[in-house]
Amino acid sequence: MEGVRGMDDRIPVTVLTGFLGSGKTTLLQRLLSCEDGAGVAVIVNELGEVSLDHLFVQKLTESTIVLKNGCICCTMREDLQTGLRELIDNRDRGLIAPFDRVVIETTGLADPTPIAMTLDGDLLLKRQVRLANIIATIDAMFGADQLREHEESMRQAAIADRLVLTKTDIASKEETARTREKIHAVNPMAVVLDACSLESLWTQLFDIDPFDPRTKSSEVQHWLKRLPSIEVLKSSRSSGRYQGKNGKNVMIRGYHKDKNEEGGEIQTFAIRTEKPLNWTAFAIWLSALLHRHGNRILRIKGLLNVPGALGPVVLNAVQSHITPPMHLDEWPDEDHTSRIVFIVQGLSPGLIQKSLDCFLSVLE
């Protein structure tokens, strides 16, 4: 496990996603125009034979690669690997201007998860780049309907760390409120920003990096603040078995639920256990869970109390991609119980909780 103070000099890679026409290219353009924008290399992925998006990014330099053959989310992983290697190689040989960050703009129909996995799955690349942040743009006018009707839109929002609400300048108050409500139901942990009133765009999108050990603590504080609004399923391994309504050990009350027409119900919930967690056993359980249901587990964030450690272990998974767990030197708050937040689709929270309980109790 990495220590929180460990320096990570790999190049941070931001995945910029968002449904068709939601404002990805516009946001990218703004980011590239920031003071530090010159240090960004860009990979643009476009659908179809004719690539246009890159033409709209006016500040494109030689540090831009356009992947034209379709969607990197499914068939283009090799192109993405090759593109990234090419960028790094050209930089190292002095053929292009130096850069210290890469932004990958996906197509409007991409599932960003395989991109994260591509970064992780290539041993050579993994030494040079790391996933830094997943940003999704959401159209304030049409976002609520898109999230409900399009699986792609919902998955992009559920997986993201930062959600940028666009077109609030032209959306009605009601449309914006509806979209915000829907976003909150799909991903209550994400930071939601308004593209039209973002003052320090760069800082808000890049400086707090959920996967960077140095800013991990503030990121954890952020989603812990949101935890009270997420229903917690107490593990029966807590000290004293929890008796919820109907005499059950698990209390399920008012956790976030949302309906997506294509892919089934999305639910956000947290499991809390008061006893320290046997890390090895937990890791085996988690791997098995992700192996079996990775596609239906959209996001996991956790703070784990592991025996013998001074601070908690931070867990971050995007579907079946697990970021190497990191140790924090100290707990961010008084609460030292393990808390694991899940965003799932079409999976029963109670069953996940039961399966964890069973697995841990067998090992006791």
Ligand SMILES: Nc1nc2c(ncn2[C@@H]2O[C@H](COP(=O)(O)OP(=O)(O)OP(=O)(O)O)[C@@H](O)[C@H]2O)c(=O)[nH]1
């Ligand atoms: N008024 C307003 N228009 C916006 C905003 N963001 C984007 N747009 C407009 O919305 C349209 C689509 O924006 P793009 O940035 O091309 O969206 P995209 O997500 O890159 O689109 P695709 O690549 O086709 O999926 C353009 O006409 C933009 O000028 C915003 O915050 N306010």
